[in-house]
Amino acid sequence: MAVCDKCGLPDDLCVCEEIVKESMRVKITLDKRRFGKVATVIQGLDDRDIDLKELSSLLKAKCACGGTIKENVIELQGDHKEKVKDILRTIGYTSELIDVK
Secondary structure (H helix, E strand, O other), X not given: OOEOOOOOOEHHHOOHHHHHHHHOOEEEEEEEXXXXXXXXXXXXXXXXXXXXXXXXXXXXXXXXXXXXXXXXXXXXXXXXXXXXXXXXXXXXXXXHHEEEO
């Protein structure tokens, strides 16, 4: 049985990611791209504590759009600010620490 390095609990009981989610400040903005396209940019996520690839896949599936991860920033194609905020809130992020601009 594997044990978490940070909290000392078994991996299936580890609460490190939940604690990080509750204290992480996330910033959601829109970015204008070429040819008038819009991208939703999610910043403030730390790849050491959160699996960005898994989170990106979840957001892309829920928003039905494409996207990528660049330098600890998730970019989604289209305007999905409010939808991303709702998704983050349902998976454990504190709504007071999510800034939508």
